[in-house]
Amino acid sequence: MSKKTDENRVNIYEGIISLIERYSLIISLIILLVITYICFKNLGVFPVQDWDEARHGVSAYEMLKNNEYIINTYNYTQDYWNLKPPLSFWAIIASFKIFGTSVFSMRFYSAISMIITSIISARFIYKKYGKLESIISLISFSACLPLYMNHMGRHGDADSLFLLLFTIAMLCMMSIKENKRNLYFCGLAFALAFLTKSWHAFSIVAIGGLYLLFTCEIKKISLKQWVIFASSFIMPIAIWIALRIGKDGFKFLIEMVRYDLLARSNIALEGHTGDVWTYLEFIFSESRMLVILMCSIILLGIGYYSDKIMLRKNHLIGFGLWIIVPFAIFTKASTKLGWYIIPLYIPMIIVSSIIFGRLLKDKKVIKSIKIIVFVTLIATQLVYIKDIVNFVNTPSSDSVQKFIEKSAYYVEEVKGKRAYIDISGDEWSQSRLFLAEIIGDFKCENGGVGGFIKNKESAVLIAKKELYYDNQKFMMDTRVLFEDDEYVFVTK
Numbered sequence: 001m002s003k004k005t006d007e008n009r010v011n012i013y014e015g016i017i018s019l020i021e022r023y024s025l026i027i028s029l030i031i032l033l034v035i036t037y038i039c040f041k042n043l044g045v046f047p048v049q050d051w052d053e054a055r056h057g058v059s060a061y062e063m064l065k066n067n068e069y070i071i072n073t074y075n076y077t078q079d080y081w082n083l084k085p086p087l088s089f090w091a092i093i094a095s096f097k098i099f100g101t102s103v104f105s106m107r108f109y110s111a112i113s114m115i116i117t118s119i120i121s122a123r124f125i126y127k128k129y130g131k132l133e134s135i136i137s138l139i140s141f142s143a144c145l146p147l148y149m150n151h152m153g154r155h156g157d158a159d160s161l162f163l164l165l166f167t168i169a170m171l172c173m174m175s176i177k178e179n180k181r182n183l184y185f186c187g188l189a190f191a192l193a194f195l196t197k198s199w200h201a202f203s204i205v206a207i208g209g210l211y212l213l214f215t216c217e218i219k220k221i222s223l224k225q226w227v228i229f230a231s232s233f234i235m236p237i238a239i240w241i242a243l244r245i246g247k248d249g250f251k252f253l254i255e256m257v258r259y260d261l262l263a264r265s266n267i268a269l270e271g272h273t274g275d276v277w278t279y280l281e282f283i284f285s286e287s288r289m290l291v292i293l294m295c296s297i298i299l300l301g302i303g304y305y306s307d308k309i310m311l312r313k314n315h316l317i318g319f320g321l322w323i324i325v326p327f328a329i330f331t332k333a334s335t336k337l338g339w340y341i342i343p344l345y346i347p348m349i350i351v352s353s354i355i356f357g358r359l360l361k362d363k364k365v366i367k368s369i370k371i372i373v374f375v376t377l378i379a380t381q382l383v384y385i386k387d388i389v390n391f392v393n394t395p396s397s398d399s400v401q402k403f404i405e406k407s408a409y410y411v412e413e414v415k416g417k418r419a420y421i422d423i424s425g426d427e428w429s430q431s432r433l434f435l436a437e438i439i440g441d442f443k444c445e446n447g448g449v450g451g452f453i454k455n456k457e458s459a460v461l462i463a464k465k466e467l468y469y470d471n472q473k474f475m476m477d478t479r480v481l482f483e484d485d486e487y488v489f490v491t492k
Contacts (some may be wrong), residue, residue, distance in 0.1 A: 013370075017132060017361060024131035026185035028122065031138040038142060038388055039111035039153050044104030046154070047431065048400035053156045054430035055082050057106040058388050061437050064101075069093070070243050071252075075433060075444055077284055080252065083260040085240055087195040101438040103156075110160035110420070114153030117164045118142075121350055124171050128312070133357030140294070140349040143384035146286040156194050165193035166343045169204045174318040176217055180225055185234030194237055199261045200340070203326045214490040215314045264335040274336035279327060282338040288366050289380050294352035297373065300304035301355030304365070322347040403487045404435045404462065410481040411440035414460050414491045422448030422463040423487065436462075452492075460491045 020027065048054050059072040059079060063086070072089055085405050091109035099105040118141040126134035146152065151159040169189035175182040186208065193201035212218035221229070244252055284291055323344050330340045359365050359373060400423055419442035421428055426448025428436070436442040442460065445451055452461040453474050461468070461478070468488045472478075475492065482489040 003247065013367065020135065021131040024126075024135055027135055028138055031142060032115070032119065034389075035138070035142045036115055038116055038148055038392055041110060041392040043107050044102055044155060044396045045395040046103075046257065047396060047401050048103055048106075048434055049150070049155060050430045051437040052151060052158075053106075055079075056088060056092060056156050056158065057103075057434040058430065058437060060089045060096065061101060061434070063089055064096055065095050065441070070240075071247050078248065080255050081412075083252065083256045084158060085195040085199050087192060088161055090162060092156065103435075103438075105476050106156035106434075107154060109155055110155055110157065111282045113160040113164040114147060116459045117160075117167050117346070118489065119347060120164075120171060121167060125350060125353060128315070130357055130361075133354045136356050137349055137353035139378070139381050139385075140290070140353055143290055143361075143381040144287055144345055144389070145384060145388055146338075146345060147358075148344055148388060148392075149286070152342060159338075159342065160199065162193055162197040163194060163343055163346070165189050166201075166204060167346050170207070170322050170347070171339065173208055173211055174315050176212075177215070177245065180185060180221070182226060183221065183229050184232040187229050188236070191233040191236040194233075194473065197242055198256060198447075199264075199399050203329050203343075206329065207318075207321045210315075210325065211318055214317045214321075243464075267334050269403070271332075276331055278336045279331055279338075279341050282341070283344070286338075287384055290384055291348070293377050293380055294348050297352045297356050297359075298348070299375070300373075301359065304359075304467065306436055319347045319351050390449055398431075399486060400432060401435055403484060403489070404432060404439065406484075407462070407482050407489045408439040410489065414458075414481070416441045416443070417491070418443050418445050418455060418457065418459040420445055420449070420452040420455075420459060420461045420463075422452075422461070422467055458492060460489065461485060464488075 048057070055074060062073045062076055063069055063071075066073070068075075069090065070086065072082065074082070074084060092106050095105040095108040099108065109226055118138060121132045121141070122137050125137050135484055141147065147152045147163075151157040152163070153160050166189075169186050172182040172186040172189060176186070190201055190204045193204060212221075223466065225323070241253065292470075326341055326343055330336065332341075356373070356377065360370055417440075419436050419440070420426070421432060421436075421444075427446040428444045433444045436444050440460070445455075445459075447454070447470050449461065449463055449467060453471070460481075465483060465486060465488045468475075468490065475490070478490045478492045480488055480490050
C-alpha cells in the first residue's frame with residue numbers, strides 16, 4: 001500500500017511538471033505581464049532622481065531642442081561631467097518624440113530594456129535547457145528588486161539599456177559554437193554597450209577574450225571572420241568618435257580617458273569609496289534571501305552533479321566568467337557604486353534557474369529535497385514579488401517636484417522664459433531643472449529671488465510663499481500664476 005501511495009505521489013508530481021511545461025507559453029506570458037506591471041506601474045509618478053537620471057533627461061531634452069545629436073549639454077552648456085557616448089540620450093529622445101516630453105518618456109526605454117532582457121534570457125534557457133527552467137527564470141526576474149531600483153528598469157539612467165546590451169553580448173558569445181555569425185552580433189552588442197556606458201563595456205571584452213581562449217573557439221575563427229568581427233564593433237564606435245571630433249575636437253575623448261577611466265579606476269571619486277567586501281555586501285543586502293537561495297541552488301547543483309556536466313561546457317565557462325570578471329574588475333577599481341555589478345544578477349538568475357529545473361525533473365533526486373527546495377524558493381520569490389508590487393503601487397513624493405509639475409497647466413504664456421528658483425537655496429537641482437525644461441522650456445538661472453529681482457527682462461520664479469511675500473515690495477510688477485500652501489509660481 002505504501003509503495004503504491006508513493007508511486008501515486010510521484011505520478012502526481014510528474015503530472016504537475018508535465019502540466020507546467022505543456023502550458024509554458026501561457027504561464028510565461030502571465031509572468032511577463034507581472035514584470036511589465038512592475039516596470040510600468042506609476043513609472044512617471046516617482047520623483048526624478050538627481051545626478052545620473054535627471055542629467056540624462058536634461059541632456060536628451062536639450063539635444064532634441066537644439067537639433068544636436070552628438071554633443072550633450074547640461075543647462076545649454078557643453079557637459080564634460082557626464083562623459084558617456086550618446087546612445088542612451090538617443091533612446092530618451094526617441095521616447096520624447098513618441099510620447100512627448102515627460103518623466104514617463106524619459107524612463108520608458110529603461111523599462112522596455114528590462115522587459116526585453118528578461119525575455120531573451122528566458123528564450124535562451126528555453127532553447128538550450130527547457131521550458132520549466134525558462135519559466136523559473138522569469139519568476140526570478142520578477143522577484144529581483146535590484147533590477148528595478150536605482151539606475152535600472154524604472155529609472156532614466158543608461159544602466160538598464162547597458163544591461164540589455166551586455167546580456168545580448170554574453171548570450172551571443174555562448175552561441176558562437178553553434179553559429180559563427182553570433183560572433184558578429186556579440187561585437188555589435190559590445191559596440192552599442194560602449195556607446196551607452198563607455199568604459200564599463202570593456203568587461204565584455206575581458207570576458208569574451210577569456211571565453212574564446214578557454215573554449216578554444218579562438219582557434220576555429222578564420223581570418224575573414226576575424227575581419228568581420230572587428231568591423232562589427234570598430235565601425236560603430238569609430239563613426240561616433242569621428243563625429244564627436246568633428247564637433248569639439250579631442251576634448252571630450254581626452255576627458256573620457258582622463259576622468260572616466262583613469263581617475264575612476266585609481267581614485268574614489270565623489271566619495272564613492274569601498275573595500276574588497278563592498279560588492280559582496282551590496283549583492284547580499286538587496287533581495288538577500290533570493291540571492292542566498294540562488295547561490296545555494298548553484299552550489300547544491302555543483303555538488304550534486306559534480307560527476308556530470310550539467311551545463312554545456314562552453315556555457316559553464318561563459319557563465320563563470322560573466323560572474324567573476326566584472327566582480328573582479330569593479331572590485332579592483334577605486335570608485336565603487338552598487339549598480340556597477342548588477343549585470344552579475346543575470347547569470348546568477350539563469351544558472352540557478354537551470355539547476356533548479358534540473359533538480360525538479362531529475363527522478364534520482366529525493367522527492368523531499370525537491371519539495372523543500374521548491375517551496376522555499378517559490379515562497380521567497382512570491383514574497384519579493386509582493387514587496388515589489390507594493391513598492392510600485394505606493395510611489396514616494398517630492399513636494400517641490402509635484403508643484404513644478406502642477407505648474408505645467410499655467411506655463412503656456414511664459415514658455416521659454418528665464419526661470420529662477422528659491423527653495424532651500426537659490427540654485428537649481430538637476431531634477432528640478434529637468435522638470436522646468438520639459439514643462440515650460442525654461443532657461444534656468446541660479447540666483448533665486450535676488451537674481452529674479454535684478455533681471456529686468458520677463459522671467460518666472462518658483463519660491464517658498466513666505467519668501468516671495470516677504471520680498472513682494474521689491475517685485476511689484478509680478479503676477480502669481482499658481483500657488484499652493486507652500487510654494488508660489490510667479491512671472492513678470
